Amino acid sequence: MKRNKEDTNETIRKLIEVARMYFTERGYADTALEDIVNETQLTRGALYHHFGNKKGLFQVVLESVQKEVAERVESEAAQSEDMWEQLFFGCRAFVAAAVEPHNKRIMLIDGPAVLGWEEWRKMDEQHSMQLMRSQLQLMQLQGCFAGVSIDALTHFLSGALNESALWIAQMPNSEQSLAESMGVISLLLERFKS
Known part of the structure; x- marks a missing residue:
């Protein structure tokens, strides 16, 4: 159980970190979720599961x-x-x-x-x-x-x-x-x- 929580936290941290880099460099409008999930080597499903959508991810960032x-x-x-x-x-x-x-x-x-x-x-x-x-x-x-x-x-x-x-x-x-x-x-x- 503890390992699953650690994995979840690591997934969230990676998504936020990479999203922040893209939002900083490209801005919200020019950031594609596909680029974020490719960079983190995660799935779109993981992103949607934790943040709902691009706006939800941006809000957390x-x-x-x-x-x-x-x-x-x-x-x-x-x-x-x-x-x-x-x-x-x-x-x-x-x-x-x-x-x-x-x-x-x-x-x-x-x-x-x-x-x-x-x-x-x-x-x-x-x-x-x-x-x-x-x-x-x-x-x-x-x-x-x-x-x-x-x-x-x-x-x-x-x-x-x-x-x-x-x-x-x-x-x-x-x-x-x-x-x-x-x-x-x-x-x-x-x-x-x-």
Whole structure:
């Protein structure tokens, strides 16, 4: 029984890994399921059994990207003991991770187009946005953001970060654009701080 579970997990892992490579390189529309199953040396039946269809597979791939980005946000934020720096580092980590070539197409371009804006937002809320809300709530308990709605602030900052990521993703010099965006975020946070 244990072996069957391990085999199943390995099959799922292989399909997700190869699908992510194809979705990154070709995009959702130009990725053929036949290429994925050939590369993994699995059957279409295995893919359909575990994911239902191409959209189901893409959704799981996007979910894994969202989780990785959230883990990076958490890791980067933990680099400091200062709450304001944690917030800034987390914001920077989100934008930087979102525009990386292995994430950008799946997370920013195809994600909203394939799954729809509402489903994409729901996934974002479950991962990076949830971390931001927790940080802002903690900061409010420590006396920051007095009288400010944490829900409104979370959506405001998340929207700014998502829009920044979309802008940076289409700029020829993403490092410069990232630095410029983070300069604006830093200025905004400094205003809140004072």
